Amino acid sequence: MEQDPDSNYDCAFLDDAITDGRVAHGASVREQYASDESPYPGRVPDAVVWPASSDEVAAVLAAADERRVPVTPRSGGSGLEGSAIPIAGGIVLSTAEIGGVEVSPDDLRATVGAGVVYDELNARLAPHGLRFAPGISSGDVATIGGMVATNASGFNAVRYGETRDHVRRLEVVTADGRVVECGRDVVKTSAGYSLKDLFVGSEGTLGVVTEVTLGLVGIPEHRRAALVTFPSRADASRAVADAIGSGLVPGAIEFIDTTSMKMLNAYHDDVTFAERPTLIIELHANNGGIEEDLAFARALCEDHGMRSWEAADEENLDDIWQARRDKYHATKAYREDWDVALVGDVVVPISSYPEIVEAVARASDDLDLLTACVGHAGDGNLHFTSLVDPDDGEMVERARELNERVVRTAIGLGGSATGEHGVGIGKRQFMDEEHGPAIDLMRSVKRTLDPNGILNPGKVLPDA
Amino acid sequence: MEQDPDSNYDCAFLDDAITDGRVAHGASVREQYASDESPYPGRVPDAVVWPASSDEVAAVLAAADERRVPVTPRSGGSGLEGSAIPIAGGIVLSTAEIGGVEVSPDDLRATVGAGVVYDELNARLAPHGLRFAPGISSGDVATIGGMVATNASGFNAVRYGETRDHVRRLEVVTADGRVVECGRDVVKTSAGYSLKDLFVGSEGTLGVVTEVTLGLVGIPEHRRAALVTFPSRADASRAVADAIGSGLVPGAIEFIDTTSMKMLNAYHDDVTFAERPTLIIELHANNGGIEEDLAFARALCEDHGMRSWEAADEENLDDIWQARRDKYHATKAYREDWDVALVGDVVVPISSYPEIVEAVARASDDLDLLTACVGHAGDGNLHFTSLVDPDDGEMVERARELNERVVRTAIGLGGSATGEHGVGIGKRQFMDEEHGPAIDLMRSVKRTLDPNGILNPGKVLPDA
Numbered sequence: 011m012e013q014d015p016d017s018n019y020d021c022a023f024l025d026d027a028i029t030d031g032r033v034a035h036g037a038s039v040r041e042q043y044a045s046d047e048s049p050y051p052g053r054v055p056d057a058v059v060w061p062a063s064s065d066e067v068a069a070v071l072a073a074a075d076e077r078r079v080p081v082t083p084r085s086g087g088s089g090l091e092g093s094a095i096p097i098a099g100g101i102v103l104s105t106a107e108i109g110g111v112e113v114s115p116d117d118l119r120a121t122v123g124a125g126v127v128y129d130e131l132n133a134r135l136a137p138h139g140l141r142f143a144p145g146i147s148s149g150d151v152a153t154i155g156g157m158v159a160t161n162a163s164g165f166n167a168v169r170y171g172e173t174r175d176h177v178r179r180l181e182v183v184t185a186d187g188r189v190v191e192c193g194r195d196v197v198k199t200s201a202g203y204s205l206k207d208l209f210v211g212s213e214g215t216l217g218v219v220t221e222v223t224l225g226l227v228g229i230p231e232h233r234r235a236a237l238v239t240f241p242s243r244a245d246a247s248r249a250v251a252d253a254i255g256s257g258l259v260p261g262a263i264e265f266i267d268t269t270s271m272k273m274l275n276a277y278h279d280d281v282t283f284a285e286r287p288t289l290i291i292e293l294h295a296n297n298g299g300i301e302e303d304l305a306f307a308r309a310l311c312e313d314h315g316m317r318s319w320e321a322a323d324e325e326n327l328d329d330i331w332q333a334r335r336d337k338y339h340a341t342k343a344y345r346e347d348w349d350v351a352l353v354g355d356v357v358v359p360i361s362s363y364p365e366i367v368e369a370v371a372r373a374s375d376d377l378d379l380l381t382a383c384v385g386h387a388g389d390g391n392l393h394f395t396s397l398v399d400p401d402d403g404e405m406v407e408r409a410r411e412l413n414e415r416v417v418r419t420a421i422g423l424g425g426s427a428t429g430e431h432g433v434g435i436g437k438r439q440f441m442d443e444e445h446g447p448a449i450d451l452m453r454s455v456k457r458t459l460d461p462n463g464i465l466n467p468g469k470v471l472p473d474a
Numbered sequence: 475m476e477q478d479p480d481s482n483y484d485c486a487f488l489d490d491a492i493t494d495g496r497v498a499h500g501a502s503v504r505e506q507y508a509s510d511e512s513p514y515p516g517r518v519p520d521a522v523v524w525p526a527s528s529d530e531v532a533a534v535l536a537a538a539d540e541r542r543v544p545v546t547p548r549s550g551g552s553g554l555e556g557s558a559i560p561i562a563g564g565i566v567l568s569t570a571e572i573g574g575v576e577v578s579p580d581d582l583r584a585t586v587g588a589g590v591v592y593d594e595l596n597a598r599l600a601p602h603g604l605r606f607a608p609g610i611s612s613g614d615v616a617t618i619g620g621m622v623a624t625n626a627s628g629f630n631a632v633r634y635g636e637t638r639d640h641v642r643r644l645e646v647v648t649a650d651g652r653v654v655e656c657g658r659d660v661v662k663t664s665a666g667y668s669l670k671d672l673f674v675g676s677e678g679t680l681g682v683v684t685e686v687t688l689g690l691v692g693i694p695e696h697r698r699a700a701l702v703t704f705p706s707r708a709d710a711s712r713a714v715a716d717a718i719g720s721g722l723v724p725g726a727i728e729f730i731d732t733t734s735m736k737m738l739n740a741y742h743d744d745v746t747f748a749e750r751p752t753l754i755i756e757l758h759a760n761n762g763g764i765e766e767d768l769a770f771a772r773a774l775c776e777d778h779g780m781r782s783w784e785a786a787d788e789e790n791l792d793d794i795w796q797a798r799r800d801k802y803h804a805t806k807a808y809r810e811d812w813d814v815a816l817v818g819d820v821v822v823p824i825s826s827y828p829e830i831v832e833a834v835a836r837a838s839d840d841l842d843l844l845t846a847c848v849g850h851a852g853d854g855n856l857h858f859t860s861l862v863d864p865d866d867g868e869m870v871e872r873a874r875e876l877n878e879r880v881v882r883t884a885i886g887l888g889g890s891a892t893g894e895h896g897v898g899i900g901k902r903q904f905m906d907e908e909h910g911p912a913i914d915l916m917r918s919v920k921r922t923l924d925p926n927g928i929l930n931p932g933k934v935l936p937d938a
Contacts, residue, residue, distance in 0.1 A: 116719045116825035139721070161664045172662045174671075175639065190912045195888035196821045198636045198853050200625045200675055200896045201908055202934050203916045207638075207671030211664055228721030255580045257603070257692030257760065296721065297770075299763020306761075357660045361580035389662050424659035432664045444665055448654045451923065452667045458922040459915065470666050 019079045019100050021057035027069040032107070034058045043102040045095060046087045047148075049352050050435045052095035055082065055102040062107045064181055064189045064220040071218065071464075072187025074101055080467050083214030085125060085156035088148040090353045091434030093160060093213045097468045105155045108220055113138055118226045119178065119195065124155025124219050140226040143170035145262065146430075147338070158219050160432030161211035165262040165334075168254075168388030169294060170227055172430065174210045181221035182209050185460040195223055208455070213432055215466045216459045230294035233261065234304050235330045237320040238311050239286040243267055243371065246287035247364040249314040250387040253291075254360045258307060261294035263388035264334050265367070270341070270382040274333055277340035283333060286317060289387070290334055292327070337384050341395050345380075351409030352436065354394035356420035357429030363390050369419045370394045370412075377408045391429035418443070433470045441472045483543045483564050485521035491533040496571070498522045507566040509559060510551045511612075513816050514899045516559035519546065519566040526571045528645055528653045528684040535682065535928075536651025538565055544931050547678030549589060549620035552612040554817045555898030557624060557677045561932045569619045572684055577602055582690045583642065583659065588619025588683050604690040607634035609726065610894075611802070622683050624896030625675035629726040629798075632718075632852030633758060634691055636894065638674045643687035646673050649680075649924040659687055672919065677896055678930045680923045694758035697725065698768050699794045701784040702775050703750040707731055707835065707847075710751040711828040713778040714851040717755075718824045722771060725758035727852035728798050729831070734805070734846040738797055741804035747797055748782060753851070754798055756791070801848050805859050809844075815873030816900065818858035820884035821893030827854050833883040834858045834876075841872045855893035882907070897934045905936045 024033045034040065035057050044052040056079075061067045074081050080100030087094055096102050105124040111131060112121045115138040122131055128149040131142055145166030146152055152162065158180065163172035170176075179193035182205075193199075193206035209217055240246040250263055266288045275282055289311070293303050308319055322330045341350055358366045367383065374381035374396065385392035394416065396409040417427045417440050427433075427440040442449055452471060456463075488497045498504065499521050508516040520543075525531045538545050544564030551558055560566050569588040575595060576585045579602040586595055592613035595606055609630030610616055616626065622644065627636035634640075643657035646669075657663075657670035673681055704710040714727055730752045739746055753775070757767050772783060786794045805814055822830045831847065838845035838860065849856035858880065860873040881891045881904050891897070891904040906913055916935060920927075 114823075114825070116715065117823040118719065118721075119823070161662075161668075163662055167662055172664075174668070184915070188911060188914075190915060191910055192912050192915075194890045194908065195823050196854055196890050196893075197824075198625075198627055198631055198855065198893055199821055199890035200636075200892045200894050201890045201901065202897050202905060203676055203680070203919060204625075204638070204671050204674065205912055205915055205919075207668050208919075210668065212667055216667070251580065255582065257582075295763060297763030297766035299759060299761030299766070302761035302763070357663055359578075359581040359583070359659050360661075361578070390660055391662065426658045426660050426663035426665045428664045429660075429662055430664050433666050437665065441666060444658065446655055447652060448656050448669055450652075451648070451654060451656075451669055454922045455667060455669075455672075455919065458918045 019056045021079065021101060023073050023077065024057055024059055024070065024101070027073040028059050028061055028066050032060045032062065032066065043084065043096065046089050046092065048090050048092040048095065048434065048436065050092035050095055053097055053099050055096040056099055058102045058104065060104045060107045064183055067103065067183040067218050067220055068187040068189050070101065070103060071183055071185060075186045075462055075464050078462050078464060081464050082466050083159070083218045085153035086127065086151045088151040089156065089160065089434060090431045091428065091436040093432050093434035093469055095435065097435065103218065105218065105220065106153065115140060117195070119223060120226060121221060121223045122154045123221055124153060126154050128152050128154065128157065135226060136229065139229050141229050142176060142224050143227045144173055154222050155219050158210050158222055159213045163430045165264065165386060167386060168263055169259050169261050174207065176225045177206055177210055177222060178225055179223035180206045180209055180219050182217040182219050184217050185462065185465050197225060213434065213466060213470050215456060215470050228296070230261065231296045232300045233292060233294055233324055233327055234300055235290060235292040235322045235327050237330050237333065238289045238291060239284045239317045241315045241317060243287040243367050244364055245314045246289055247367045247387065249289065249311050251360050251363050253307060253310055254388050256310065258303065260291055260388055262290065262292040264290040265383070265385045265387035266334060266337070267383040269380070270337055270384055273340040273344045273382055274336060277336060277343055284318060290330055334384065341382050341397060345397055347399065348397045349400050350395040351398045351406055352413060354413050354416060355428050355431040356417055356425060357389060357391045358420050358423045358425035360390045362423040362425065363387060365423060366392055366420055370416050373412045373415045377412050379408055379412055381412065389429065390425065435469065438470065438472045483520045485543065485565060487537050487541065488521055488523055488534065488565070491537040492523055492525055492530050496524045496526065496530065507548065507560065510553050510556060512554050512556040512559065512898065512900065514556035514559055517561055517563050519560040520563055522566045522568065524568045524571045528647055531567065531647045531682050531684055532651040532653050534565070534567060535647055535649060539650050539926055539928050542926050542928060545928050546930050547623070547682045549617035550591065550615045552615040553620065553624065553898060554895045555892065555900040557896050557898035557933055559899065561899065567682065569682065569684065570617065579604060581659070583687060584690060585685060585687045586618045587685055588617060590618050592616050592618065592621065599690060600693065603693050605693050606640060606688050607691045608637055618686050619683050622674055622686055623677045627894045629728065629850060631850060632727055633723050633725050638671065640689045641670055641674055641686060642689055644670045644673055644683050645685035646681040646683050649926065649929050661689065677898065677934050679920060679934050680929065692760070694725065695760045696764045697756060697758055697788055697791055698764055699754060699756040699786045699791050701794050701797065702753045702755060703748045703781045705779045705781060707751040707831050708828055709778045710753055711831045711851065713753065713775050715824050715827050716778070717771060717774055718852050720774065722767065724755055724852055726754065726756040728754040729847070729849045729851035730754070730798060730801070731847040733844070734801055734848055737804040737808045737846055738800060741800060741807055750781060754794055798848065805846050805861065809861055811863065812861045813864050814859040815862045815870055816877060818877050818880055819892050819895040820881055820889060821853060821855045822884050822887045822889035824854045826887040826889065827851060829887060830856050830884055834880050837876045837879045841876050843872055843876055845876065853893065854889065899933065902934065902936045
């Protein structure tokens with residue numbers, strides 16, 4: 011869209027489009043909405059709105075579209091690639107106030123407002139013995155709307171799939187303010203174009219998701235986990251590739267490298283982990299066969315030189331996960347005044363997992379960085395964070411270079427630039443390389459659904 | 475697209491677009507491509523082509539698009555809704571000659587030409603202990619390209635999902651002859667618009683799929699099945715709803731009504747089934763927990779008045795399935811000179827399964843028809859076939875009326891007009907009712923990707 015970078019948009023029209031009290035024009039509020047959890051710079055928007063219904067979203071979008079005012083949808087603000095940053099000014103449209111959870115246990119289904127937080131949804135589902143299962147790390151902040159926008163996933167995707175796999179139906183508001191339903195309340199259908207799958211992962215650039223019907227899974231009756239250490243990262247990552255290739259379907263299988271374990275030891279006064287490459291393996295089942303699976307997983311780890319196996323049952327399962335859960339904060343705390351440059355997020359075919367793990371280590375050595383790795387390894391997903399002195403521009407640049415090298419390696423292995431965090435601002439530069447000529451089709455779809463280019467400009471698609 | 479119904483298209487240009495021998499202009503060949511397994515009337519195409527590669531498909535499409543000649547993609551020809559019938563004449567483009575299977579067992583993955591037949595693919599995968607899992611009935615004829623086109627599924631979708639759930643990457647040729655890759659060789663990604671999901675289920679109206687990268691699952695180490703009878707169809711269908719609602723994930727769970735069992739007894743000289751509503755329940759596992767699941771399933775059936783439980787292990791599992799597998803032929807053979815009017819295919823939320831089963835029985839009684847039902851019940855999917863005298867136009871009309879009533883009931887229950895057969899010609903009339911305003915977005919997408927309307931005209935989308 012055409013835009014003068016120095017001009018602001020007059021957003022007074024919003025006072026007619028939305029209920030009183032659901033719009034803010036004041037600078038102090040607007041400034042809070044210029045950034046999110048990502049390291050990317052934003053621009054202070056001209057207004058922030060918190061519609062409470064799809065009709066209010068429709069009123070805002072119709073009025074904005076008519077006036078060609080950019081609209082950046084936002085929900086929890088926990089995104090790591092800048093998907094919710096208003097780089098063109100205009101309106102930030104928060105879906106955080108769109109609530110509501112309606113559970114249909116007999117159909118393993120819930121219909122959920124876009125602003126409902128992941129952990130809150132699962133708290134509502136627990137009394138029914140049910141769960142929305144992707145298992146994201148930021149579940150205390152991230153909303154269902156944001157998860158749909160980025161096709162988020164996490165710890166448990168290896169068994170239960172990404173957000174997309176659970177979305178049965180979406181309510182979406184189009185750029186010009188139409189409210190449409192995409193998909194049906196069923197587990198399968200062959201009734202034409204799957205528009206819901208087009209909106210999932212589109213980060214609010216094609217429409218604003220206001221309500222989601224999700225498929226649910228039962229909370230497993232049995233859970234077992236083990237913290238397993240290996241002589242080398244190659245042994246650990248090969249164990250993961252073998253486990254998945256063998257057909258084992260764990261509830262979770264996490265990789266944590268030696269540097270991360272050191273950071274966790276430094277962070278905690280009360281625990282000391284072995285400072286070796288580590289896997290957390292968690293198994294789920296509704297029958298006693300879980301013990302057989304656990305023995306199989308252990309034998310497989312032994313084949314890869316396993317050094318230690320610390321098992322846990324339902325009662326002390328959380329102790330095992332404590333290691334993984336504190337990783338981000340432990341990294342941030344590791345060197346005073348230093349910070350993580352960015353959170354890397356790539357995904358590769360599972361047989362290439364050892365290769366991508368080595369690629370990060372090699373690049374980190376080459377570039378003289380301190381880099382910690384963890385990953386939802388069973389999906390081929392790897393996260394990496396380099397710690398940098400934020401005042402040392404050259405060091406920050408080396409961390410950016412590391413990210414670029416690793417992403418290009420992942421794409422070269424047949425993988426993807428982002429496993430679960432989305433494209434946002436940070437991964438746009440890799441989209442041509444990853445998608446090739448399909449990018450032209452994506453641009454066509456964008457032009458069709460958002461002809462005036464008001465929806466989340468500057469995200470997902472690379473510059474033409 | 476504009477078309478004079480009486481004119482033919484001059485397709486001589488195809489001789490330049492495609493290798494000699496891969497095009498037919500003669501009437502005897504063309505006539506074979508005017509119809510498929512569905513009851514809908516077609517029109518004899520002006521030419522048939524069998525490209526052997528995506529480049530040949532691209533050459534045909536580019537030339538046809540330039541000349542505005544309709545192209546109807548076709549593969550196995552086993553579709554039941556007329557998706558592959560050339561209702562506007564022009565070219566039938568068969569992908570049956572696009573072969574090739576490349577298996578990557580370590581990544582649980584195969585890259586497959588669109589013309590590869592389902593059963594042949596699984597025969598190639600079996601030595602690796604792997605399987606492409608939707609479990610369709612027509613696996614001896616249906617191709618992977620056709621399965622992607624209709625988002626096909628069948629017996630085993632209840633555990634493993636529909637075709638969509640297994641597609642990681644597609645090679646697609648656009649209407650104007652560009653070859654594009656959609657998706658990556660990974661199990662999850664958040665890298666922008668999921669174009670592959672737009673092409674899956676679009677029945678060749680948005681592009682022609684030439685190659686597919688599929689995710690595979692391990693052949694289960696243990697399988698158990700049982701043929702279970704119930705006092706009434708309500709008891710059987712409630713047992714299904716309860717089983718799925720309880721979180722049991724069977725390998726398959728099929729419903730077969732009393733009329734179908736009668737037809738099977740009449741068809742076979744050597745077996746006699748109890749003529750009662752029946753479920754086939756099959757369980758899959760890689761550990762000994764399967765016996766616990768089997769006991770759970772049996773107890774659940776007992777709660778619903780189970781009359782008999784005939785169990786089978788790996789050795790005699792096929793005997794159990796014989797009942798289901800011959801159903802279509804048994805129905806056709808049941809009354810001399812009569813035929814099935816059409817094969818119904820609806821899907822509803824699982825808690826509504828008893829209701830849709832009753833709706834078919836009620837409509838069949840009202841309309842004085844002989845109707846047999848089977849269904850992949852665990853998905854909420856129900857098939858129904860009324861036997862009619864094809865020379866009795868009024869009876870054929872009543873069967874059409876039954877289909878319409880059942881489809882509208884399914885949609886009213888939150889379900890879908892088609893669970894796995896696609897829209898084709900037969901279900902177009904219900905798409906407005908099912909999708910509402912989203913149909914306008916689908917039309918926009920169609921216009922964007924096929925601006926000249928050459929791809930499979932008259933399918934999927936309803937008349938404007």
